Amino acid sequence: MVFKYRTAGIVAVLAGASLTALLAQNGAPSVASGKREILLQTNQSWNGKPYTHYPTGQPQLTMIKLTIAPHTALPWHTHPFPNVVYVLSGTLTLHDKASGKTQVVHQGEAVGESVDAVHRGESGDEPTVLLITYAGTPGVPTSIPAKGEKAEY
Structure with missing residues (x-):
């Protein structure tokens, strides 16, 4: 009896692993945060003049x-x-x-x-x-x- 349950458990683990491998092969993405690198954050131009306005209207x-x-x-x-x-x-x-x-x-x-x-x-x-x-x-x-x-x- 114990052997029967262990075999079923092993089969379940193998089936789960196979399903995970199948999903990975089919392009299911993993979910993770991206790595952010700020390249520029400024309120003035390179020559030191501040940005004072944006145009009005639709962006x-x-x-x-x-x-x-x-x-x-x-x-x-x-x-x-x-x-x-x-x-x-x-x-x-x-x-x-x-x-x-x-x-x-x-x-x-x-x-x-x-x-x-x-x-x-x-x-x-x-x-x-x-x-x-x-x-x-x-x-x-x-x-x-x-x-x-x-x-x-």
Whole structure:
């Protein structure tokens, strides 16, 4: 009698293990928290100017991937609302036209861009690939060329 119950218990354990393995093979996800790494949290742009406002109206988030050829400076431009740049590869040197300030941003780093201040980015010795996220509104461009300049993208 004891043998019969032990055998049934072993069969139940094996069946449970087989069911678990079957669920894992069928793509049933395990549930766990993700690992958070804050890349940037700021209330001012890289050149020290505080963010003072957001546009009014319906929010529209825009994310672009921008590739800049080696040894290339983008045209001078402004942004009408806050945005964040993350460098996927290469380096980005930011230039503030009015103050002459510069900042170099390397692969894996993020920076808050200038709002309503004329600036531009410049690549280094290799192509620079950026992810840029804008917090704007529909119908408002993400980048505005400075007077006499071409569009940034």
